[in-house]
Amino acid sequence: MNKNTIANADASPRKKSALRTLGRAALGFVALIAFAALALSAKPLFSESLDLKKYIVAKADAYQALPVSGPNFKAASRFAHGLGRYYLRGRTAAAIVAAYAELARTHPDYHYVYGEMGWKGGGRFRPHRTHRQGLSADFMTPMLKTGRDGKAVPARPFYNALNLWGYRIRLDGQGRYKNYQLDAKAMIAHLAALKKTAPRFGLRVERVIFDPPLLKLLRADPSFAQLRGLAFMKNQAWFPHDGHYHVDFAR
Numbered sequence: 001m002n003k004n005t006i007a008n009a010d011a012s013p014r015k016k017s018a019l020r021t022l023g024r025a026a027l028g029f030v031a032l033i034a035f036a037a038l039a040l041s042a043k044p045l046f047s048e049s050l051d052l053k054k055y056i057v058a059k060a061d062a063y064q065a066l067p068v069s070g071p072n073f074k075a076a077s078r079f080a081h082g083l084g085r086y087y088l089r090g091r092t093a094a095a096i097v098a099a100y101a102e103l104a105r106t107h108p109d110y111h112y113v114y115g116e117m118g119w120k121g122g123g124r125f126r127p128h129r130t131h132r133q134g135l136s137a138d139f140m141t142p143m144l145k146t147g148r149d150g151k152a153v154p155a156r157p158f159y160n161a162l163n164l165w166g167y168r169i170r171l172d173g174q175g176r177y178k179n180y181q182l183d184a185k186a187m188i189a190h191l192a193a194l195k196k197t198a199p200r201f202g203l204r205v206e207r208v209i210f211d212p213p214l215l216k217l218l219r220a221d222p223s224f225a226q227l228r229g230l231a232f233m234k235n236q237a238w239f240p241h242d243g244h245y246h247v248d249f250a251r
């Protein structure tokens with residue numbers, strides 16, 4: 001045995017034990033994150049959710065979180081809710097919840113998922129460029145899938161970390177993603193409900209961002225007439241708005 005081999009044989013167990021310690025630390029870290037995610041999903045640390053029945057005009061501009069779920073809607077991520085990423089001005093949150101209540105009456109078979117909103121108190125909300133004033137909201141695009149009888153039925157796509165809670169879902173030019181299809185009627189009904197409820201809370205829908213090629217699919221639906229007067233952004237935004245759409249409200 002030469003000197004080198006002896007040195008290697010000597011270093012190797014030490015290296016192995018260092019790797020083992022590192023492995024254990026990494027595992028512990030992952031377990032800690034998973035535990036924090038679970039805990040936050042179960043009991044939000046930073047979110048006080050809006051209760052529409054207790055809404056008062058005096059608090060219209062104070063920040064409130066959207067409820068994590070309701071009869072016909074839910075947040076894309078319970079974890080993000082726990083982190084406090086679903087805050088809006090009270091009036092914006094109220095208009096959104098009231099729109100869901102309206103839809104529960106008019107279209108009880110539709111179910112909606114909302115996306116990112118903003119921080120309590122507003123300010124820079126990474127990675128978004130807007131969402132700073134409690135007046136911007138993201139919604140996941142309602143989808144259909146083909147049922148057993150070949151008819152299209154409302155789908156509930158699964159939003160998780162792998163598809164970045166829906167933000168990585170890319171629709172093709174025909175509004176398709178895997179076996180899902182853009183549900184133009186459900187999306188139009190949602191925007192129409194927002195347009196209707198916003199003025200009750202001293203707001204109006206200022207602008208909607210949805211990718212122009214997909215907007216054509218919405219315009220092709222006769223129910224699009226309900227959205228007359230709504231402003232849609234004409235150009236492509238910096239980030240694809242296909243798996244979700246963005247709504248700016250204004251006072």
Ligand SMILES: [Zn+2]
Binds near residue numbers: 245246247
């Ligand atoms: Zn947005």
